[in-house]
Amino acid sequence: MFVNNDVKNAMAMEERHVIKLSDPDHPVILSTEDLHVYYGKKEALFEGDLEFASNQITALIGPSGSGKSTYLRSLNRMNDRIATVTGKIMYRGVDINQPSIDVYEMRRRVGMVFQRPNPFAKSIYDNIAFALRLRGVTGKHKLDEIVETSLKQAALWDQVKDDLNKSALALSGGQAQRLCIARAIAIKPDILLLDEPASALDPVSTGQLEDTLLSLKEHYTIIIVTHNMQQAARISEYTAFFNQGRVLEYDTTSHIFTNPSVQVTSDYVSGNFG
Amino acid sequence: MKTTEQLEAKLKRRSKAAKLEIWGRLVSLTALMLIVAVVVAIIGFVASKGIATFTSNHVSLWDFLSGKSWNPGVNGANGKPEVGALPMIVGSFLITILSAIVATPFAIGTAVFMNEISPNKGAKILQPVTELLVGIPSVVYGFIGLSVVVPTTRAIFGGSGFGILSGTCVLFVMILPTVTSMSADALRAVPRYYREASLALGATQWQTIYKVVLRAATPGLMTAVVFGMARAFGEALAVQMVIGNAALMPNSLVSPSSTLTSVLTTGIGNTVMGSLQNNALWSLALVLLFMSLVFNLIIRLIGRKGRLQ
Numbered sequence: 012m013f014v015n016n017d018v019k020n021a022m023a024m025e026e027r028h029v030i031k032l033s034d035p036d037h038p039v040i041l042s043t044e045d046l047h048v049y050y051g052k053k054e055a056l057f058e059g060d061l062e063f064a065s066n067q068i069t070a071l072i073g074p075s076g077s078g079k080s081t082y083l084r085s086l087n088r089m090n091d092r093i094a095t096v097t098g099k100i101m102y103r104g105v106d107i108n109q110p111s112i113d114v115y116e117m118r119r120r121v122g123m124v125f126q127r128p129n130p131f132a133k134s135i136y137d138n139i140a141f142a143l144r145l146r147g148v149t150g151k152h153k154l155d156e157i158v159e160t161s162l163k164q165a166a167l168w169d170q171v172k173d174d175l176n177k178s179a180l181a182l183s184g185g186q187a188q189r190l191c192i193a194r195a196i197a198i199k200p201d202i203l204l205l206d207e208p209a210s211a212l213d214p215v216s217t218g219q220l221e222d223t224l225l226s227l228k229e230h231y232t233i234i235i236v237t238h239n240m241q242q243a244a245r246i247s248e249y250t251a252f253f254n255q256g257r258v259l260e261y262d263t264t265s266h267i268f269t270n271p272s273v274q275v276t277s278d279y280v281s282g283n284f285g
Numbered sequence: 286m287k288t289t290e291q292l293e294a295k296l297k298r299r300s301k302a303a304k305l306e307i308w309g310r311l312v313s314l315t316a317l318m319l320i321v322a323v324v325v326a327i328i329g330f331v332a333s334k335g336i337a338t339f340t341s342n343h344v345s346l347w348d349f350l351s352g353k354s355w356n357p358g359v360n361g362a363n364g365k366p367e368v369g370a371l372p373m374i375v376g377s378f379l380i381t382i383l384s385a386i387v388a389t390p391f392a393i394g395t396a397v398f399m400n401e402i403s404p405n406k407g408a409k410i411l412q413p414v415t416e417l418l419v420g421i422p423s424v425v426y427g428f429i430g431l432s433v434v435v436p437t438t439r440a441i442f443g444g445s446g447f448g449i450l451s452g453t454c455v456l457f458v459m460i461l462p463t464v465t466s467m468s469a470d471a472l473r474a475v476p477r478y479y480r481e482a483s484l485a486l487g488a489t490q491w492q493t494i495y496k497v498v499l500r501a502a503t504p505g506l507m508t509a510v511v512f513g514m515a516r517a518f519g520e521a522l523a524v525q526m527v528i529g530n531a532a533l534m535p536n537s538l539v540s541p542s543s544t545l546t547s548v549l550t551t552g553i554g555n556t557v558m559g560s561l562q563n564n565a566l567w568s569l570a571l572v573l574l575f576m577s578l579v580f581n582l583i584i585r586l587i588g589r590k591g592r593l594q
C-alpha cells in the first residue's frame with residue numbers, strides 16, 4: 012500500500028515517551044505515580060508519572076499553561092489548599108501525598124524557590140535565619156555559620172557580607188533570587204524545586220544563577236521549571252516536556268533536544284510550535 | 286510644504302478633548318478650593334471662639350488644662366471661674382484607650398480568621414456583618430447601652446451603672462467593626478508571595494500568620510487601631526447616654542463621669558453665645574479638634590513609615 016512519506020514519519024513518532032531511570036550513581040529520590048491535579052472540577056494535570064534522579068538537575072519545559080507549575084507545586088504540597096491532588100508522590104520510599112504526612116516537616120526536605128524573588132521585608136540575615144529559628148536554632152554562632160555557608164553556596168556571600176543587617180528589599184532582582192535560594196538551602200533540604208527562577212532576571216543574573224544551580228547539584232536534587240529551552244539544555248541532565256496538562260516526553264536532556272521521540276516535542280524544541 | 290503646514294495647524298488647534306480637559310480641571314479645582322475654604326473656616330471659627338476663654342475671659346491655659354473642677358459661671362474660692370477641663374480630658378482619653386485596648390485583640394483576631402483561616406466563611410458571613418455594624422447609627426448603640434449595659438453594670442458593681450465602664454463597653458462594640466474591617470484590609474494588602482515563601486520554608490500556618498503576615502501588616506493594623514481611637518474619642522451621642530455626665534474626676538470606672546464630647550453636647554444648648562459658659566465649651570471643642578488633628582497626623586506618619594519599609 013502506498014504511504015506518503017510524511018505520514019510514515021509521523022507514524023514512526025510515538026504519542027508519548029517517558030523513560031524510567033536506571034543510573035546507579037544517581038538513584039531515584041522522588042517519583043510521582045498517576046498524579047492528577049484538579050482546580051475545582053477542572054483537571055489541570057493528567058497523570059504525571061516522572062522519576063527524579065538524586066543530585067541531578069531535571070528541567071520541566073513546555074508552553075505556558077501546560078501544567079508545569081501545577082505539577083511542581085504539588086511535589087511539596089503547596090497546592091494543598093488550592094487544588095485536589097490525587098496519586099502518589101514517592102519520596103525515598105514514602106508516599107508524601109498521604110493526608111497523614113506532616114507537610115511542614117516534609118517541606119523542610121523539599122524546598123521551593125518561586126518565579127518572583129520573594130524575600131521577606133526583613134534583613135538579609137533574618138531572611139535566612141527565619142526557617143532556622145522556626146526549628147529552634149537560636150545559638151548566635153550556629154546561625155552565623157549557617158547564614159554564611161548558605162550565602163556562599165548561593166554565591167551571594169561576597170556581595171552582601173558587610174550588609175547582612177540591611178533590608179533584603181534593597182537587593183537587586185538577581186541578588187534577591189539568590190537570597191531566596193540561600194534561604195531555602197539554609198535548612199538543608201534534599202530537593203530544591205524552582206519555578207522559573209530566572210524569568211524575572213536579566214541575562215547576566217540568569218547566567219550567574221545557572222552557575223549557582225550547577226554548583227548546588229553536588230548537594231541537592233534540583234527540579235527546575237523553565238520556559239527557556241537554552242537554559243534547560245545548558246544545565247539539566249533530564250528534561251520533561253509538558254503539554255496541555257500531560258507529560259508528553261521524558262528523557263535525557265540531550266535526547267529531548269537532539270532526537271525527540273514525540274512530534275510535538277520536536278515542534279516545541281525546534282520553535283515550530285503553534 | 287503644504288502638508289507640513291496643515292499638520293502644524295492641526296496639531297496646534299485646540300481639539301475638543303483639550304477644551305474638555307481644561308473644563309474638567311477647572312471644575313475639580315473649584316470643588317477642591319471650596320472644600321479647603323470650608324475646612325479653614327471651621328477651624329478658624331472654632332479656634333476664635335475657643336481662644337476667647339483665654340483672651341476675653343482671662344482664664345489661664347494652664348488652669349483650663351489642669352483644673353479639676355468644671356463649673357463655668359461660678360467663681361471658685363480663688364475668685365476665678367471654675368473651668369478646669371481635666372476631668373473631661375481624662376475621661377475622654379481613658380474611655381478611648383480602654384475601648385481600643387479591648388477592641389484590638391478582637392478586631393485582629395476576627396480579621397485573621399476572615400482573611401487567613403477561613404476566607405470563605407469570612408467573605409460570606411463576617412464581611413457583610415461587619416459592614417452592617419459600621420452603618421448602625423450611634424444612637425442605636427447608645428440606646429442598647431442604656432437599656433442593657435448600664436443595668437448590667439449596676440447589677441454587678443452597684444451604684445448607678447453609669448460611668449467609664451459602660452461607656453467603654455458601648456464604644457468597644459461601636460469601634461470594633463471599623464477596626465476589624467480596616468485590619469482585614471491591612472492583612473489583605475500583604476502580598477500572597479510572603480505567605481507562600483513562609484509556607485514553602487516549612488512554617489506552619491500559625492507561624493506564617495504570626496511571624497510574617499502580622500509583621501508585614503503592622504503599619505496597617507496600627508492605622509486601624511488609631512482610626513478606631515479617633516472614632517471613640519470623637520463619639521458623642523452614645524457615650525453621653527451611658528456615662529452619667531458628671532463633670533467630675535473619674536475616681537472609679539463605675540462612677541458617673543464625662544468626656545469632652547458629652548459635656549459639649551449636653552451643655553451647648555443651655556448657654557448664651559459670648560458668655561464664659563459658652564466660650565468654655567468652645568475651648569473644649571478646640572481641644573477635640575486639636576486631638577483629631579493629632580490622630581490624623583499619627584495615621585499619616587504610620588502610613589509614611591509603612592511605605593518607606
Ligand SMILES: Nc1ncnc2c1ncn2[C@@H]1O[C@H](COP(=O)(O)OP(=O)(O)O)[C@@H](O)[C@H]1O
Nearest residue numbers: 050055073074075076077078079080081082093
Ligand atoms: N490557582 C489556580 N486555580 C485555577 N486554575 C489554575 C490555577 N493555577 C493554574 N491553573 C490552571 O491550570 C493550568 C496549568 O497552569 P500552570 O500549572 O500554571 O501552567 P504553567 O506553569 O505550565 O504555565 C492552566 O490552565 C491554569 O489556568
Ligand SMILES: [Mg+2]
Nearest residue numbers: 079080081206
Ligand atoms: Mg508556571
